[in-house]
Amino acid sequence: MKKTIAVIAGDGIGPEIVGEAVKVLKKIAEKFGHDFTFNEKLVGGAAYDAFGDCLPDDTLKACKTADAVLLGAVGGPKWDSLPGPQRPEKRALLTLRKELGLFANLRPAKVWAPLKGASPLKDEIIGEGLDLLVVRELTGGVYFGEHSRAADGQSALDKMPYSVMEIERIARTAFESAKKRGNHVTCVDKANVLETSRLWREVVQKLHDAEYADVALDFMYVDNAAMQLVRAPSRFDVILTENMFGDILSDEASQITGSIGMLPSASLRADGFGMYEPIHGSAPDIAGKGIANPLATILSAAMLLRHTFGLQTEADAIERAVGKVLAEGARTADLGGAMSCSEMGAAVLAAI
Numbered sequence: 429m430k431k432t433i434a435v436i437a438g439d440g441i442g443p444e445i446v447g448e449a450v451k452v453l454k455k456i457a458e459k460f461g462h463d464f465t466f467n468e469k470l471v472g473g474a475a476y477d478a479f480g481d482c483l484p485d486d487t488l489k490a491c492k493t494a495d496a497v498l499l500g501a502v503g504g505p506k507w508d509s510l511p512g513p514q515r516p517e518k519r520a521l522l523t524l525r526k527e528l529g530l531f532a533n534l535r536p537a538k539v540w541a542p543l544k545g546a547s548p549l550k551d552e553i554i555g556e557g558l559d560l561l562v563v564r565e566l567t568g569g570v571y572f573g574e575h576s577r578a579a580d581g582q583s584a585l586d587k588m589p590y591s592v593m594e595i596e597r598i599a600r601t602a603f604e605s606a607k608k609r610g611n612h613v614t615c616v617d618k619a620n621v622l623e624t625s626r627l628w629r630e631v632v633q634k635l636h637d638a639e640y641a642d643v644a645l646d647f648m649y650v651d652n653a654a655m656q657l658v659r660a661p662s663r664f665d666v667i668l669t670e671n672m673f674g675d676i677l678s679d680e681a682s683q684i685t686g687s688i689g690m691l692p693s694a695s696l697r698a699d700g701f702g703m704y705e706p707i708h709g710s711a712p713d714i715a716g717k718g719i720a721n722p723l724a725t726i727l728s729a730a731m732l733l734r735h736t737f738g739l740q741t742e743a744d745a746i747e748r749a750v751g752k753v754l755a756e757g758a759r760t761a762d763l764g765g766a767m768s769c770s771e772m773g774a775a776v777l778a779a780i
Contacts, residue, residue, distance in 0.1 A: 429462045429463070429737065429739070430462070430463040430464075430465075431462070431463070431464055431465070431495040431496070431737060432464075432465045432466075432467055432493075432494045432495050433453070433464055433465070433466050433467070433494060433495065433496050433497070433498055433732070434467050434469060434487075434490045434491045434493075434494035434496070434497045434498070435450060435466050435467065435468045435469070435497075435498050436468075436469050436470070436471040436472075436487060436490075436491070436497065436498070436499050436500070437468070437471075437474075437499075437500040438471050438472040438473075438474060438499060438500040438501050438502040438516075438520075438710065439472045439473045439474050439500075439501060439502050439503060439504050439516065439710040439712070439715075440500075440501055440503075440504050440709070440710025440711050440712045440715040441500070441501065441710060441711045441714060441715050441720035441769075442472075442499075442500025442501045442502070442710055443500065444715075444716075444718065444720050444722070444769045444770075445500055445501075445706065445720050445721075445722040445724070445725040445769065446498060446499075446500040446725055447773075448722035448725065448726060448769060448770065448772070448773030448776075449498060449722060449725040449726045449728065449729040449773075450466055450498070450729075451773055451777060452726050452729055452746060452773070452776055452777060452780065453466075453498075453729050453732075453733075455777050455780050456733065456742050456745065456746065456780065459745070459780065460739075460741070460742050460745075462739075462742075467490050467494060469484075469486065469487040469490045469491075470484065470487060471483060471484075471487050471499070471502060471516075471520050471524075472501075472502030472503060472507075472516040472520050472710075473502065473503060473504055473506055473507040473516050475487060475520070476507060476510070476514075476516070481519070482502070482507075482514065482515070482516045482519040482520040483519050483520045483523050483524065488523075488524070488527060491524060491527075491528060491703070492527070492528065495701070495736065495737070496701065496702055496703070496704065496732050496736045496737070497524075497528070497702070497703040497704065498703075498704055498705070498725075498728070498729065498732060499524075499703055499704065499705035500705065500706075500710075500725065501705070501706070501708065501709050501710035501711070502516040502517060502520045502521060502710060503515070503516040503517050503709065503710050504516075504710050504712040504715075505712060506712075522571065522572070524703065525566055525567055525695060525703075526567055526572070528695075528697065528701070528703060529567070529697040529698075529701075530566055530567065530695035530696060530697050530701075530702065530703055531565060531566050531567045531568070531594070531597060531598060531696075531697060531698075532563065532564075532565070532566060532597070532598055532601040532695070532696045532697070533562075533563070533564040533565075533566040533674065533678075533693060533694070533695050533696075534561060534562075534563060534564075534601075534605070534693060534694040534695075534696065534731070534735075535561070535562040535564065535674075535678040535681070535682075535691065535692075535693045535707060536559070536560070536561045536562075536691070536692065536693075536731075537558065537559075537560050537561070537562065537678070537681035537682055537684060537685055537691060538557075538558065538559045538560075538685060538690075539554055539557055539558040539559070539684070539685050539686065540685075540690065540750075540751060540754055541557065541751075541755070542751075542754040542755045542757075543685070543686050543687070543690070543754060543763065544557070544686075545686075546685075546686025546687060546763060546764070547684055547685060547686045548683065548684070548686070549658065549661070549684055553658075553659070553660070553661070554661070554662075555662050557662075558661050558662060558684060558685070559609075560661065560664040560665060560666070560667060560681060561605055561609065561665070561666045561667070562666075562667045562669070562674055562677060562678040562681060563598065563601055563602040563605060563666055563667065563668050563669070563674075564598075564669060564670075564671060564673075564674025564675065564678060565590075565594065565595070565598040565669070565670050565671050565674065566671060566674075566695055567594075567671075568589065568590050568591075568594045568670070568671060569588050569589070569590060569624075569670045569671035569672055570586050570587070570588040570671065570672050571671050571672065572589075572671075573586060573587035573588050573589050574586075574587040575587075588622070588624050588670075588672075589624070590624045590627060590628065590670065592627070592631050595627065595628055595631040595632065596631055596635055597698065598668065599615075599631065599632045599635050599636075599668060600635065600639075601696070602615075602666050602668035603635070603636070603639070603640040603643050605666050606643050606665060606666040607640075607642075607643060609665055609666060610665035610666075611642070611643050611644060611665070612643070612644040612645075612646075612664075612665035612666065613636075613643055613644070613645050613646075613665070613666045613667075613668050614645075614646050614647070614648050614653070614664055614665070614666070614667050614668065615628065615629065615632045615645065615646070615647045615648070615668045615669070616647075616648050616649070616650050616653045616667055616668065616669040616673055616677065617629060617647065617648075617649065617650060617669065617670070617673070618649055618650050618651075618673075619647070619649070620649060624670070625670075628670065629647060632645070632647075632668065633645070650669070650673045650676075650677070653667070653669075653673075653677060654676070654677065654680060657677065657680050657681055657684065658680075658684065661681070661684055667681075678693075678707065679707070682707055682708075686763070687721065687762045687763055688707065688708045688724075688762075689706070689708060689720070689721030689723060689724050689760065689762040689763070690721070690723055690724055690727070690763075691706065691707045691708070691724050691727075692704070692705075692706060692707070692724050692725070692727035692728035692730070692731050693705055693706070693707045693728060693731070694728070694731045694732070694735050696735060696736075700735060700736050700738075701736060702731075702732065702735055702736045704728040704729065704731055704732040704736075705725070705728055706724030706725045706727075706728055707724065708724060714761075718768045718769050718770060719760060719761045719768060719769060720760070720769045721760040721761075721762050721763065721769070721772065722760075722769050722772055722773050723750055723760075723772065723776075726746060726750065726773070726776055727746070727747065727750060729746065730742075730743040730744075730746035730747050730750075731743070733746070745780055746776070746780065748779075749776045749777075749779035749780045750776060750779075752779045753772070753775040753776055753779050756775075758772060758775045760772050
């Protein structure tokens with residue numbers, strides 16, 4: 429298979445962790461006979477320093493013409509003084525998601541058996557393990573709605589728009605994902621308060637009844653869902669929710685696993701094209717120290733192979749390698765160990 433991957437490492441620890449993931453992808457290409465071309469471009473604060481724009485046209489073009497995108501992280505205190513629309517998170521991340529049509533964000537949260545003791549939850553709550561998937565709508569809702577401030581500065585307004593089409597397509601993604609997992613979808617909303625949530629319930633229920641009646645479906649208010657994630661997380665299989673709720677709940681779920689450094693993500697559009705990134709940030713406090721955990725980015729590369737390239741065997745090989753090194757005691761600082769970023773990457777390469 430011959431594919432081009434746009435590599436946009438970004439800021440902070442981005443170049444370190446993405447570098448290890450690229451090595452893994454090169455190893456997979458060598459082992460399984462593929463031809464991957466890596467097109468490296470700047471994004472985020474690094475791009476602003478070089479070009480005065482957090483998302484240069486050249487970077488956006490490279491992402492649009494690639495077969496998939498691998499992203500590190502963007503932002504940091506250095507660029508916090510930029511006007512809102514020009515900041516890395518807004519100009520780079522939100523624009524990329526919108527321009528590339530990436531409406532479906534998949535965030536798996538898994539407690540790896542060797543890391544069970546790292547979870548802040550008691551063993552009796554974790555039980556035999558935890559493996560859930562947050563399916564978050566990514567290009568609608570309050571993040572992309574109208575934002576305004578009154579002239580006198582005494583009030584502000586943020587709109588939270590959703591259409592039937594936007595809800596249907598993300599719900600279909602959740603139902604299809606559930607069919608490959610535990611066959612259970614929990615739609616999380618705030619239908620007792622928000623009209624958009626009431627529309628979500630109507631559309632999701634209608635789609636379920638028409639096309640996915642064989643998948644278990646229930647509904648839960650977001651405040652209860654936040655509580656149940658720490659009280660009884662194993663009750664969840666696939667969590668379907670809108671943009672802001674998904675942002676919050678997926679970060680909560682990540683902490684249940686023991687380290688945010690273990691959580692990958694995929695942002696997809698209807699044709700399977702995707703941008704893949706760890707869910708953690710740029711961690712400027714440890715940037716350049718060589719101690720970041722690259723596993724979330726390496727696991728994001730596995731998701732890239734599985735979801736966009738359709739290479740299930742190759743994705744499984746990466747995930748088995750991660751499980752093997754963890755079982756053998758490999759740990760970076762966030763997991764209570766002393767391995768460097770590059771040492772962890774080398775351990776995964778050896779296991780592959």
